[in-house]
Amino acid sequence: MSSYALRLPESLKQAAKRIAAADDTTMNQFFVVAIAEKISAMETAKFFEQRAALSSAGAAQSAWDKVGSNAAPTDDKWSQ
DSSP states (O other): OOOOOOOOOHHHHHHHHHHHHHTTSOHHHHHHHHHHHHHHHHHHHHHHHHHHHHOOHHHHHHHHHHHGGGSOOOOHHHHO
16 A cells, blocks of 8 residues: 555545545545546446447447347337
């Protein structure tokens, strides 16, 4: 485990302190989770960008054609 001195505006510190307390955790844990969530989101986006670059419209259509009539029915309340 390593340490990193973090400088942040007082308003962010107070908000983090309030949210951490409401979640019954420490500010350190709050920051660790927040950073992990951001890294996860960015790496997930990168993963899908890489997958999209390897795909083709023909392959996508071929996959949809295999679904055929087995597709889940749509719920009319959402399509209105």
